Amino acid sequence: MVKFFIERPKFAIVLSILMTLMGVLSIINMPVGQYPDVAPPSVNVFTNYRGANAQVVNDTVASVIEKQVNGVEGMQYMRSNSSNDGSYSLDITFEVGFDADRAATLVQNRVNAAMPLLPDEVKRGGVFVEKVSLVC
Template identity: 30%
Template sequence: MALIDVAFGHARTVLATLVLILIAGTIAYINIAKEADPDINIPIIYVQIDHDGISPEDAERLLIRPLEQELRGIEGVKEMRAKGYEGGASIFLEFDAGFDVDKAMTDVRDKVDLAKPDLPTETDEPTVHEINLSLFPVIVVTLSGDVPERAMLKAARDLKDSLEGISSVLKVGIAGDREEVVEVLVDPVKVESYALTIDSAIDVVRKSNELV
């Protein structure tokens, strides 16, 4: 009660203090840095290992085990998960919150280099990746409709060209865009009747596909 009595007794001072607090808060809100898409560090780094034709069982034995033996020694690793699949394997390393991403990437690359001699010679170069939300697409536009595929692709390409014209857009990609291929079936009997060869027919088709 004494505090309330003091506040009522100094009403002007209390009101002036509240006004100053509101003004300071407004100024801080206006000047503080704000981002619509902040760069968030996710404490996960993964190693990708590709080996053409390898089975999931062999991937676990020949790819995952040698790398796990080296990666276990990295400081700050909270959990390590691995998965072998047809054609390769992936190893996910979850670090403690607040980790130094640059140091962690360096440590993982160093350990991967130590494990390389134990991998099969046919294995592709292992790659180390950081999971960074800023590298993911911000906007995804889906086109659908009861129209031919060629018309849909033309609309998608036109939209891609329009979006690339925006200065703040870094990159635009199209998913599901297939390269058109024309299959030419050659009748050997007809080719021979025109006194041509298969090679000459292929040469004619190739030249007709060139831009002049």
């Protein structure tokens, strides 16, 4: 069999080009829905506490929100960041395959439960919850 292709290099080249084109066409025509979910869904909570340093933000905002959000259904882990400019960010990562819309709704409900315990400055500025989609 190998001898057949060695003796007919033009045939081998044409055959390899045809196989490559078929592969490219099959990738282009394959619906994206058939690809498996690789990246876990993530939800981001962020707010701003003007005039506060990182320690104050951590004590008055981060601890309140994190106590409420901790243990939400489907959560794998969460990571927070408090900055000296008064900003606060919390990233909650969920299990692979968990519905991102449902995750955002569950986190929003938990954040709403924490709202009465937050400082007035934070309430006026708002606490924002958004789902993060990682599309490559």
